[in-house]
Amino acid sequence: MSVRNIFVVGLDEHNRQRLAHLRGAENYRFHGVIEPAEVNDTEIFPIEDMLARAETQLIAFGEPVDAIVGYMDFPVSTMLPILCERLGTRSTSLESLLKCEHKYWSRLVQHEVIADYIPRFTAFDPFDNQALQRIGEAGLYFPFFVKPIKSSGSRLGFRIDSPEDFVQAVERLCEDIGTISEPFNYVLEHATLPDEVRLVDGGHCMAEEIIGGWQCTLEGYVFQGDIVPYGIVDSLRYPQVLSFFCYRYPSLLPANIQEKMQALTRSIMAHIGYDNAAFNIEYFWDEVQDRIWLLEINTRVAQSHCDLFEKVDGVSHQQVMVDLALGQLPDMPYRQGDFNVAAKFFYRVFFTDATVSQVPSVEEIEALQQAFPGTMITLQVEIGMRLSSLPEQDSYSFALAYVWMGADDVITLEDNYARLAEQLHFAFEDIVG
Incomplete structure (x- = not known):
């Protein structure tokens, strides 16, 4: 078999070593594109410049570019479909990716097929002096949660219990939202958007009904239209706060709850038209009401979970990311690791x-x-x-x-x-x- 050239956006040495342990890695050469510090340890993302430099590097490579991958959230996740289209490598479409990552658009398409499993929501402009009134007119009342239309992790997410909380949150949002809204808006310019979505750009925020319970993340992929959930990771928080204490794999959720989450996943990802790429979906299970909530969809493998899959299943789930980018059915082992x-x-x-x-x-x-x-x-x-x-x-x-x-x-x-x-x-x- 000829050697396959795989370019990894933001590749660092730790992940280079991890990728070397993947099945079939003896036939792969991993190359970095865009320095990791530009996409990982910063909140400044000159995405237009990064895409231009990446494209120049890849075109000048001189050998076949077999795959372009990434395992990080914004801006890497949103850069990949654009970069892959320019170089002719495999990726899901930009529009299907944005139906996951643009939080307002994502809720709209979720509402079309799984309305009973998502919270009430509305978009708002944090620079609008009447924003709180408009949120109330949309049927949302204290307490509720606010976050940017596009964010990463829990950054700039706030629980709102009073008008004073909202004022403080909006001050922070107005001060900091530009670091993500400007590069995200550049990505939106490359996509075909419905009018109601185009009006809600990266400078907007979401207000959502408070949901909660046992939180988890379902990791999955789509290969040639076949939607495959392959693992669920529990997300445990410190008592009385929103901060995460740990991610634990495998999940201890009841089997019937896990099966229902898998069914919901197949329904929404098929509706979105997401294909030939990895994803993960964050869910809550409210044990008291026996109700499942979909929190959000992410268009990547979770980097934080790579070591968990390696310890329990025998290899990092970056295996899924690489195999899909090469057009191969993922060769992911199960329970072959050193730990339970x-x-x-x-x-x-x-x-x-x-x-x-x-x-x-x-x-x-x-x-x-x-x-x-x-x-x-x-x-x-x-x-x-x-x-x-x-x-x-x-x-x-x-x-x-x-x-x-x-x-x-x-x-x-x-x-x-x-x-x-x-x-x-x-x-x-x-x-x-």
């Missing part, structure tokens, strides 16, 4: 702001990783850093470290993390509570 359960933990502090004055040393990190086999720890801060400078944080806390762990069972996994967390020593100055 795995999780990504978020080690957090709940300050408004602070300056980091101490972090665990390299030697301390290595000792902990050896003490708990299969563990990987990545620090997100360094001495002298102001917490408020961290990109991609939620509105309530700061993640100081990510910890991936595996175990034979959930109890052992949680106990091991608790013991490890006690030995992660950070210190701070100039704390704002």
